[in-house]
Amino acid sequence: MESKNLLLLICTVLSFFTVFAVNAVTIVIPSIASEYGMSNIIQNWVTIIFLLVVAVLSVPAGQISAKFGLKKVTNMSIILFIIISIVNVLVTTQEQFLACRFILGISLAFINVTSMAMIVSAFPPEERGKALGINITGVYVGLSLSPVLGGILNYNLGWRSVVLFGVPFLFVILALLLTKIDEEWISFKGIPLDIKGSLTYGIGMVLFMYGFTILNTQLGIVLTILGILILIIFGLIELRQSYPVFNINFFKNHKFLSANFASLCAYLATYAVTTILNYHLQYIKGFDSQTAGLILLVAPLCQVVLAPIAGRLSDKYVPQILAAIGMALGTISLFLFSSLNGQSPLEFLILSMIIYGIGFGLFSPPNTNVIMGSVPPKDTSVASAAVATMRTVGQAMSMGILTLVFAFVMGNVPIIEQYYPLLISSCQITCLICVVLCIASVFASLVGIKSTN
Template sequence: MEKDKKIGIYALLASCLGVFYGSYSANVASVALPKMALAFGLNNILQNWVSLSFILTMAVFTVPLGKICGKYGVKKTFIYSCILFLVGTIGTALSNSAILLFAFRILSGIGAAGLSVDTPLIIAEVVSPENRGKAFGINLACVYLGIALAPFLGGVLIYDFGWQSIFWVMVPFVLLNIIVLLLIPNDWYEGVNDIFDWKGSIVFAMGIIMFIYGFSNITSPIGLILAIIGVVLLILFIKTELKVPDPILKMSLYKNKRFLSSNLASLLSYVATFAVTTILSYYLQYIMGWNTAQTGLLVAISPVLMAVSSPLAGYLSDKVDPQKLTTLGMGLVTIGLFILIFLNKNIPVPVLVLSLCFQGIGYGIFASPNNNTIMSSVPAEDTPMASSSLATMCVMGETISMTVFTVICAIIMGDVVIAVANFPELIFSIKITFIIVTIISILAAYASYIGVKSKDKLIQS
């Protein structure tokens, strides 16, 4: 029993470390984008792709990695993911050309995809169902700590030491994560004898790449064509997965309305919220003239409040219907996003603080109960696929969120380097984006509400 407790502590610590620097990495580049664009001569479209290339890569690899980690071992794939992430991070910091920058961001994204699948799965494998919500709450507090430190610490580091420093600071945490994983004596396997579905993996990857790349260039004929092809391939992927004996993503799981509504709510919530840090970084640095340290301090308000509220929400999700909490949480997020629709060059800073408070508390209430619902809606043997689905919704939402902002900027501003002359167009792009994501946030709250009304029960509660 003492040994199992120690393994549980190591597993939770490894998961918390992984989500901490993983979330930091996914968010810190947004603060550095203006400086990185200057260093590499990137226009407004390409500088958004510094972040988008990372999360798009995650979107491509999360589904197949969900199957791989169950087949070849959760701990083993966790370690390999850490190593890939480490190499990509160091390479990004050492990049001296745009080509190398994007290449290493993609490599980091592959590693981060493994982290995003393994971190919730290792909790589901080790922590008992009655304590799972609490564990996810602690885990998500580390996610939000990483998100909070990304703009704050990132802003200070960029201001004092240059943009490369935001990547170097991650290296010790990745190394510590590998050490903690090596201290765990056993591994966890699901579906060892399953045949890996290479055809489904390739169709999914091509569908995601074509859809996201095409959608980000939707204003051009080739972009529209690629987006349509991407949708067709994703539909083909779903049909294929319904027929193969060992699918990389079991579509029958989505017949459970709890599982379906929570995944849909997760997807929509990330679409609504992920680009907010990037948008506010642009607004504060370009329009308001703030430096990176000042910008980081303000945008850190929301994730700090997420870190504070998520453990309590996770604890409560073990006691009450978790989807009641998720509905409330997304309602508060919606209020925060609605406030930002009125953003202009003279908006008072306290109004921005109020918006970020609503978003931070709301998303903290939403996230850990939603994760708990997803992981507790499936039989134990399907937890790797549930983890893969959760990670896929996350990175798909993040990718679409950034893509929406990128497309709006492209339509309104065109292919330009951001300067004083086009600040009015930038503000208009921001306002249109916040109108769209506020509507999406309302839909996320409604998706959670549908789950509350479902007769499906949480299998592992």
Template sequence: MPDNPSLSNKSEKNLLLTITMLGSFFTPFMGASVNVALPIISKEFTMDAVSMSWITTGFILSAAVFLVPFGKIADIFGRKKIFILGITIFTIASFFCAIAINGEMLIASRLLQGAGSAMVFGTSMAIVISAFQPNERGKIIGMNVSAVYLGLTIAPVLGGMLTETLGWRSLFYLIIPFGIFVVYSLTFIIKSEWAEAADETFDFIGSFFYMISISSLMYGFSHLPGTFTSILTIAGIAGLISFIIYEQKIKFPVLNISLFRKNRVFAFSNLAAFINYAATFAVAFVMSLYLQYAKGMSPKEAGAVLVAQPIVMTLTTLISGRLSDRYNPGILASIGMTIIIAGLIPLIFLNTETSLIYIIISLVILGLGFGLFSSPNTNAVMSSVEKKYLGIASATLGTMRLTGQMFSMGIATLAVHAFIGKEIISKSNIHNFLNSLQIIFITFTILCIVGVFASLARGKQKINY
């Protein structure tokens, strides 16, 4: 089985691109469609606001914990093997989600889904960049990222429609046939494999330290305030510092710290990604709750409003990916984050009387900014490393994305908890909920302002291969 090939067969290239785009499509589709269904799931399983949020945050936590280790494993043992395993686990976990009998089983199944998605997201971008020529990079990245936003685009409408007509469990059943198709195609049709770091050994000790530390940090932060969760958060930070020190002393680290110390573009592009997702991910979650609880919409109606943002993201990403091959991706990404600020500020002033036009315009601006940020930023990261580091670069970027998403959900959950506690959101506490939204969007705006400077600090892009 050949290693490190760029595919020459056009049909295999197209099939591989289709497969990776399906992987890029279904994970965000699942997340966004489940967000729309959360109130109904919460009612069926009698879950409070904090427990309900763990249907989303449990998935993100699991994915973030496994991304870096599986990215390195993929570089060593083969990216296609890990991608296939990830899709298999994701599909099986979707089945368990569909047959969940209580909230605990659903959250546990979402944790398993997260582990599978870590294998997919830690390898998909690295696979297509390895398989295609360098001059096709921006286009391919743009298409894969647009698949992410297409999933986000379709999810609110299709998710809301399926939830109302067939029930929320149908969202998870929908994944299964596509998972089977992907596994079959990669196993029996595409024979190539990509493992540029096959001569290295896997860092088990570093991986263990990393997984424990990132779990403690993210779980602790998402459950603040509280003495125990504060201790977990501090322990997680201390653990990550120890992990960084340890990784610099071994020959084959699970995460090459020199990529951050010596590669300015890699370091600041990842930092910008973390800040961007921390400031934007929970928008869909809290806006779904706002539209259904404050505006009295059904899941289908809320989905029809929320779809405005990912539609614009999808269209913008296709263009921005190609632009990032011609212009400095750092500048494009910085402009994108500045536009995001312009979209977040109006959401600070939401109330029960806010018009739908006002909301949709804000979401469109957010979509434009995020679409302009994401593809160029991804291109900057993946173009800044050698081929042997593509898997870990993809996994690191994915970890920044998921850690940012987890922090975003943590900020949102913490704010909601501060205003309504563990009560179920209702008409009696809706004004407290709206006050929490104001704090959430002010925090997100401040984060994005910091993110613009982080994005600009990366300097001029240098292509490494």
């Protein structure tokens, strides 16, 4: 197999397991919550803490990996992933479990950045959309199989089998990278790391993201505002740096700016959907994790089919139009999800999930192609970091919106039958908020069409 094609296969498999690490655990959260006695708010933090770490580290990960080598950083991240997955199944408290999720986020923050950057570095521009489409297919296969495999493993072997599932496969990936891929990609050789910028960004992002999840409290308001101010300071610092951790000037490129904003809004609008549907199926409908996982297969399966097609189409047609059509379908699906209640027929849910899956499958590859193609080749790792950051910040804030609505509507309570009406109301309100965000993503994509730079 040609080296670049083997690399694409490796990165696609890595994309699968990065998604699996998040979404397979999402399906088994009710089982984990039962074992550790977690409340509704803490349950959401099983996902949020992971995404928060990835969001904080994605920006510095771009510079670090470009300086020390994309392949080398990937190898080290895989080793950390394997070690912490094994430790994760040995913990005995919810605090230890969350700590493992924190460390796991560190490894996947780097993998998210390096895998896409290696693909962009290895493939010429005329093949890039197709390669990215295939790589994103790995993401959607992960989204498809995560609830199914996670549900089946949890139902038959317990949640620890879900955490360990990827370990043997990652040993194989590590061996292939070490023995079959000879190339190394270092585009920031001799360039100093922007420690000041990285620390400022990290502190600002942590304060903002954590404050956002507790925005219903006075402390949350203070931390959110403080986080925003520090992120503004980060931007001012980066404008003065000779070698910034993130080149703010990229946002003067209207294509780069509009596509990143569209991506942020899209993930803000859609990420919490899986958690909402999982809660609906397991709590409201009373399905076990295995059955819920099979039903949740519908939307990502549509994404798997659409992603490579959308990737190829984005090489031939205006990618922003494809992305806008995708998010328009996403808007319709979110509106349908907002009406879900205890009496909603399963057929209605499945139809809504099909529309959702087609929409997001049509959005992501073209939008990613716009971002990665709007920067010079030497800056692909930075662009990759932007893609990862928009995705994870959007995902974390999407869960933050759900958690915030939970706090306002339900309070900090266990999810038991007496609170099911409040759970339904919380999920409906969250979906309506996400409809607005979907519409914003559509407009951001359309604005990008008119950009000449």
